[in-house]
Amino acid sequence: MDSNIEQPEKPVISKGIDGFFKDIYNIFLFLIRIFKEAFKRPIEAREIIRQCYQVGYKSLALITMTGFITGLVFTKQSRPSLSEFGATSWLPSLIAIAVIRALAPLVTALICAGKVGSGIGAELASMRVTEQIDAMEVSAINPFKFLVVTRVMATTISIPILVAYTGLVGLLGSFLDIHLNEQTSFTSFFQEAWKNIYFLDFITTGVKAVVFGFTIGVVSCYQGYNATQGTQGVGKAANISVVVSMFLIFLEEVFIVQIANSIR
Amino acid sequence: MNEKVIDIHDLYKSFGSNHVLRGIDIDVHKGENVVVLGRSGTGKSVLIKIIAGLLQPDAGTVNVLGQEVDKLDSVALRELRLKVGFCFQHGALYDSMTVGENLAFPLKRNTPNIKQEQVKRMVSVVLEAVGLAKTIDQMPSELSGGQRKRIGIARTLILRPDIMLYDEPTAGLDPITCTEINNLINEVQRRFHTSSIIITHDLACAKQTGDKIVVMKEGKFVKQGNFEEVFSTQDDLIKEFYDYNFIQ
Numbered sequence: 001m002d003s004n005i006e007q008p009e010k011p012v013i014s015k016g017i018d019g020f021f022k023d024i025y026n027i028f029l030f031l032i033r034i035f036k037e038a039f040k041r042p043i044e045a046r047e048i049i050r051q052c053y054q055v056g057y058k059s060l061a062l063i064t065m066t067g068f069i070t071g072l073v074f075t076k077q078s079r080p081s082l083s084e085f086g087a088t089s090w091l092p093s094l095i096a097i098a099v100i101r102a103l104a105p106l107v108t109a110l111i112c113a114g115k116v117g118s119g120i121g122a123e124l125a126s127m128r129v130t131e132q133i134d135a136m137e138v139s140a141i142n143p144f145k146f147l148v149v150t151r152v153m154a155t156t157i158s159i160p161i162l163v164a165y166t167g168l169v170g171l172l173g174s175f176l177d178i179h180l181n182e183q184t185s186f187t188s189f190f191q192e193a194w195k196n197i198y199f200l201d202f203i204t205t206g207v208k209a210v211v212f213g214f215t216i217g218v219v220s221c222y223q224g225y226n227a228t229q230g231t232q233g234v235g236k237a238a239n240i241s242v243v244v245s246m247f248l249i250f251l252e253e254v255f256i257v258q259i260a261n262s263i264r
Numbered sequence: 265m266n267e268k269v270i271d272i273h274d275l276y277k278s279f280g281s282n283h284v285l286r287g288i289d290i291d292v293h294k295g296e297n298v299v300v301l302g303r304s305g306t307g308k309s310v311l312i313k314i315i316a317g318l319l320q321p322d323a324g325t326v327n328v329l330g331q332e333v334d335k336l337d338s339v340a341l342r343e344l345r346l347k348v349g350f351c352f353q354h355g356a357l358y359d360s361m362t363v364g365e366n367l368a369f370p371l372k373r374n375t376p377n378i379k380q381e382q383v384k385r386m387v388s389v390v391l392e393a394v395g396l397a398k399t400i401d402q403m404p405s406e407l408s409g410g411q412r413k414r415i416g417i418a419r420t421l422i423l424r425p426d427i428m429l430y431d432e433p434t435a436g437l438d439p440i441t442c443t444e445i446n447n448l449i450n451e452v453q454r455r456f457h458t459s460s461i462i463i464t465h466d467l468a469c470a471k472q473t474g475d476k477i478v479v480m481k482e483g484k485f486v487k488q489g490n491f492e493e494v495f496s497t498q499d500d501l502i503k504e505f506y507d508y509n510f511i512q
Contacts (some may be wrong), residue, residue, distance in 0.1 A: 042376070126359075127358075130354065130356060130359075131352045131353075131354070131356040132356050132357070132358055132359070134313075134318055134350075134352070134356065135350070135352060135356035135357075135358070135419075137318060137345075138316050138317075138318065138345055138348070138349075138350040139345070139369075139370035139373070139374070139419070139420075139423065140342045140343075140345040140346045140370070140373075140374055140423075141369075141370060141373045141374070142342075
């Protein structure tokens with residue numbers, strides 16, 4: 001009967017390369033499962049709302065401060081260069097393009113990758129190593145749907161809202177600096193700001209925000225849900241969630257900007 | 265003899281080169297408490313995780329309440345799990361929920377149309393059964409190790425399972441709390457008419473709770489019977505186990 005016992009697998013190429021491809025395959029299966037479970041009943045609306053509150057509302061203070069300072073500092077840094085050419089009147093337009101096209105989605109996503117991604121990674125990993133996920137499973141509860149799908153949906157919904165908010169707060173920060181230096185009114189600042197912003201910019205930023213939110217949710221849930229090695233695994237899951245999310249966010253940024261520019 | 269509720273035949277399980285279970289055969293009859301005794305790392309917990317469908321066997325059959333666990337689809341497995349309660353070694357309580365919410369959670373999830381009043385009533389019934397009615401609003405972090413295990417048992421009982429699987433129910437507890445947990449296991453068997461598999465390396469637990477004892481060594485069962493039968497043997501491993509628990 002010992003012939004039935006599974007023999008240790010020999011690596012095809014090397015342990016590291018095999019592991020990398022195995023990870024890619026597992027992430028692919030993880031993604032398929034998310035889409036499959038997302039459309040199954042029950043919808044878990046209450047848990048999604050609770051997670052949106054955790055992701056969105058609880059990040060608001062940090063996002064407000066960062067967004068406002070980003071707008072303010074970017075304006076301060078841009079003024080000397082523009083004033084050399086006597087073009088300070090272009091400031092609102094320049095800042096709006098920078099904030100709406102790039103800074104708002106990127107800054108929000110990076111902050112959420114750090115704050116929300118590490119939180120989700122650590123929480124799910126801790127549930128895994130303390131057998132709370134197994135406890136759900138043996139209680140006939142689908143932990144994947146309850147823990148993973150709801151969190152991925154929450155980040156995908158909340159981060160676009162946070163991006164819109166960051167954009168607005170960033171422009172307010174910029175307005176404050178311009179108002180103090182050039183005595184520009186609120187109305188003329190925003191009239192000037194929207195001049196070079198087109199519908200495609202909103203679409204691109206919206207797509208970026210959704211993709212970034214989905215990425216943070218998937219990466220952190222994958223790391224947390226598949227955590228091993230006890231308490232050490234919790235720290236590792238939180239850390240890898242942040243690093244991988246940020247790396248993917250930059251890659252996606254480049255990719256989406258390329259596509260948007262080819263359409264423009 | 266009562267009907268079999270668990271029937272395992274020629275069960276094998278390995279993790280890579282680590283061969284954990286090597287041909288396990290075990291029957292559990294209705295209303296019976298079976299204790300699986302063995303040193304750490306002999307595959308005891310793996311055995312009950314396979315019974316609960318948390319792990320897949322490599323070979324052999326695992327029949328629980330007339331159904332082969334590893335051949336069930338997700339819907340059928342979910343149905344079966346409602347009848348099989350699993351008590352984890354450290355309780356595995358959801359640490360973001362209060363004790364009351366921990367107990368209500370599986371109940372609400374598995375009976376969507378249940379009324380809030382009924383949930384409250386059932387929560388207080390199981391909390392009283394484990395003697396911890398006053399902890400309903402406490403967080404798991406505020407409970408002692410013994411209390412966490414009791415709440416873990418209560419959370420399992422709320423779904424009224426036919427079978428209870430206990431993973432090291434007395435590990436890490438003082439002797440008095442151990443006795444309380446052992447009494448609770450017997451009380452659960454009497455009051456809720458459950459059949460149980462109790463995984464332990466604690467002979468006092470085995471003696472107090474087991475109708476049948478099986479001793480496991482290196483992934484195989486080496487002896488089974490009632491407590492007196494098992495420990496009347498001259499087998500070195502069993503003698504060593506007995507001496508360590510009761511003399512040292």
